[in-house]
Amino acid sequence: MAENTQIDDLDRGILSGLMDNARTAYAELAKQFHVSPGTIHVRVEKMRQAGIIEGTRVEINPKQLGYDVTCFIGIILKSARDYPAALARLESLDEVVEAYYTTGHYSIFIKVMCRSIDALQQVLINKIQTIEEIQSTETLISLQNPISRTIKP
Structure with a gap:
């Protein structure tokens, strides 16, 4: 490190x-x-x-592009060794915008953005829950994002 x-x-x-x-x-x-x-x-x-500045990014307002649903999904894997394969599958899904390998109840915690609740349901049923390495999921839908910032230097 x-x-x-x-x-x-x-x-x-x-x-x-x-x-x-x-x-x-x-x-x-x-x-x-x-x-x-x-x-x-x-x-x-x-x-x-030194790696302090990693790049320059354009910030996009997802709501202006029609992405009205943001949710967080806690994922429990069948086994710890399933992490690399599950992560590779999650990374291939456009709706998954962030992923964290975590301690505690969930193995992976992801942020998902969709255009609607119906679209979220399709992502859950047809994409995320079909990943063989996933044992179970819990979905938390975000109602708003009142604080969004990066760390102060």
Whole structure:
């Protein structure tokens, strides 16, 4: 496991600025922090190389694309050795947008997004519950997502 990389207040400021708007120009960040654009560039590149910055992403509003149902499904596997095969099958399903290997009651906890309850029912019956390695599932439907954020640097 990699050692945690130490960052200073300038790095934190740069990360916060980029998290607010990843399209912020380095020159604009440089003015804000009273340093040169070259300094911003060097700091960003160091944080990329250290794995702190993993990429730049476009955030999509799923509801605007018609995905009205978000749910979380706890999965109990038949055996711990079934994890790799079950994960491969889950990864092939477009509706599965996140997966976590967990301790406790469930072996895997997934986030699923569908256009409707009917679509969710079809995903459960025809896709997830047909995975041989899965013993059972429990589905929790999300009513809203009042907090959605990443960790502060």
